[in-house]
Amino acid sequence: MRKRGMGLATMVATSAGLALASSSYAAGIQAAGVASGLWVVLAILVGGIVTMATALNFSELAAMYPNAGGVQVYVRHAFGRGMSVTVTLLYVVLGWAGGSAESYIFAQALTYLARAGHVPVLSQVPPLAWVALTLAGFYVVNLFGVELAGMAQTVMTFSMIGLLIAVSIFAWTNASASDWHGVLTTPFPHWGFLMGIAYTVYMYVGFEWITPLSEDARDKRVVPRALPITVLILAVCYALFTGAMVLTVPLPDLAASPVPHMVFAQAFGGVPLVLIVGLISILATFTFFNGGMMGNSRLLYAMAREGILPKALSRVHLRFFTPWVALSVMFAVQFVLSTIVTLTGAYVVPILLAALIESFVYALIGLTVFILRRREPATDRPVRVRGSVLALGSFVVFLALGVSLMFPPSPPAVPLIFFVAGTACFLYAHFVAPRFEERASRVAPRT
Amino acid sequence: MESPLYLALQEFTVKAQADKTVVKMLRDWDRMIHIESTDGDSFTLSVADRRVTVLEGLHAERDIALVAPSATLIGVFTGALNPAREFAAGQLKFVGSNKDEMKLDAIVQLIWG
Incomplete structure (x- = not known):
């Protein structure tokens, strides 16, 4: 009697759509800045493996x-309610950070698009x-x-992925000998490589x-399968596209702009490529905000409903x-x-802040798996990777990545905002939220 | 003898029908809501033409399903338990679209505050 739910393709499209954003290209170029040029391709792939x-x-x-x-349920089972609320609040902060970078970069992309397309009225609209x-x-x-229907989301995301891969392959195969020489002679950056990851x-x-969409899936294997497939697709797309940008356009030119993908398109393919990459950017921002803003408001709503x-x-x-x-x-x-x-114009700060918060969430999830295997050994685990290396390994690696994001070349504002926001979330979760909850539970139901 | 869950659902439907705002919200919202108890009898809340009725057993193709132990379902439908907390604690499962989830929660809020 159960209705058909979301299939694997729709779930992968939804997951990839949430991660694919216009600001991701700027993040890739920032990574290339610290990981020395084309080494960023390896950094993205290694990042994909640990993710x-x-x-x-x-x-x-x-x-x-x-x-x-x-996440809040998983963390609650392992660490209790206080940590669960802290992590949920940090997710809200992460959403705001990502949204700040995304809206700014999207505005810059639209301005770039209007100028390249010679639309004077639109090109004079201020970014704000x-x-x-x-x-x-x-x-x-x-x-x-x-709400974007499942099929529309699937078509939109896979169109974007297809366009990204096609543009990337076009650039890789048409790069000149001097382009290749320039990037292949760059020495391995060591510490910068870790920062790049x-x-x-x-x-x-x-x-x-x-x-949270597990119950909307066609069967309970869909979400567990979709997650690693999505990461694989994202790693390939980002590695190809970031590599294409770095290979064909001098890194300082890309790094000087919040919209390196548009700079690359203009330099490599002129107006036609600017229009194609502009379309990719519009789709990316749409899929990012379509799920992100609603998802974040639902988090606030759910926490308010819980008291x-x-x-x-x-x-x-x-x-x-x-x-x-x-x-x-x-x-x-x-x-x-x-x-x-x-x-x-400080778009790098929210990007690195979001990366820092997410690194600690991923580290916590690794620890959560490790703890729950010991605390709830009898709970059914339809998906399980043998041994504890993966769980503990991802905890250690993401903790290290998170810590590395607190040091230069990250701007000092990144660790500062992280500590202020993290402390505020922790204090709220442990000292203010219980009072709200107590007050909410004192309100007698109308029976 | 009627089960406590059946009585709780009956009480809920009476309150829903008595609330003008809830009745207004039910316009164009015909749904089959499965109330699936993990340790007892299951029921269906049928919403059709702004009327809510309780049916014994699981009827027709469902639009929404609420799955929980009987005590949790009774608590949620009598207003003694906060459905959001039960959901977050993993005690209550909701199956259905986001929009239906919000609408059902809005109705519960209107009835129980």
């Missing part, structure tokens, strides 16, 4: 607890106006509860946000059935942060 370990950890947990709870229009557009779409963590951010956050955030719009207060708060905070990033 694959995390994907397998998530697969084990998603198959263990297919009850639409996601593009940021406001972009965020307002996604706010309204989410407020009205417009850490920077690439941002490129995979969000792939795991499909774990962890103020009750006002749990209000539902009675016509569109969307969490309009949570969504409005998300939008307001996102707009303020995006404005700050736009006015300062």
Whole structure:
């Protein structure tokens, strides 16, 4: 009697769509800056391998607890409620950080596109106006509860992946001998290579946000299978495209722009390629915000419903059935942060902040798998990688990557904001949230 | 003899039908909601033409399913338990679309506050 749920292709498309963002290309070039040119391709692939370990950890947990709870449920089982709430709040901060970088970079891409296409009216629109229009557009779409159908999401994401791979192969095969000579003579960067891997963590951010969809899947093997497949696809796409950019355009030119993908398109293929890459960028931002803004507002809403956050955030719009207060708060905070990033141009800070938060979440997930194998050995595990090397290994590796992101060349604002936000989330989860919960439980139900 | 879960669902449907806002929300929302107890009888809440009725057993193709132990389901439908907390704790499973989830939760909030 059960209806058909989401299949593997739709789940992979949803997962990849959440991770593929316009800001990922800027992150790739920042990684190339520290990992010395074409070594970034190896850094992205190594980043993909360690993220694959995390994907397998998530697969084990998603198959263990297919009850639409996601990370907060896994962490709660291993570490208790306080840590679970801390991690959930940090996810909200991560969403804001990623959204700030994404809206700024998307605005810059639109401006670039308008100038390249010689559309004078659009090219004179200030970036802040593009940021406001972009965020307002996604706010309204989410407020009205417009959801991208599974098939549309699948077609959109795979079109984007196909275009990315085609453009990349075109660039790799048409690179000149001097291009190859320039990048192949670059010495191995050692410490910079580790930093490069850490920077690439941002490129995979969000792939795991499909774990709460386990119950919507056709069967309970879909999400555990989709996670590693998505990481593999992302690693190949990012490695090919970032490599194509670095191979054909001087790195300083790419690194000087928040939209290196557009700079690459202009330099390598002129206006036609700018239009194609511009389209990829629009699709990437759409799939990023389509799931991201709604997902984050739902996190706030769910925490408010549990009594962890103020009750006002749990209000539902009675016509569109969307969490309009949570969504409005998300939008307001996102707009303020995006404005700050736009006015300062400091887009690298939110990118590295998101990578730092995600590194610690991935480390925690590795530890969660290790702890739960000992604490709940009898729980059914339809997906399980033998031994503890993967779980403990990903804990150690992501902890190291997270720590490395706190040191130069990361801007000092990155560790500073991380510590302030992390401490605030921890204190709220352990000292304020219990009071809210107690107050909520004192309200007698109307029976 | 009718089970406690059946009585809880009956009470819920009476309250839902008595609330004008809830009845208004049920417009164009015909759904078969499976209430699947993991340790007892299961029921179906049938929403059709703004009317909610309780049916014994699992009827027709479901649009939404709520799966939990009987005590949890009774607690949720009598307002004694917070469904969001039960969901987060892994005690209550929801199967269905995001929109249906929000609508059902909005109805529960309207009835129980």
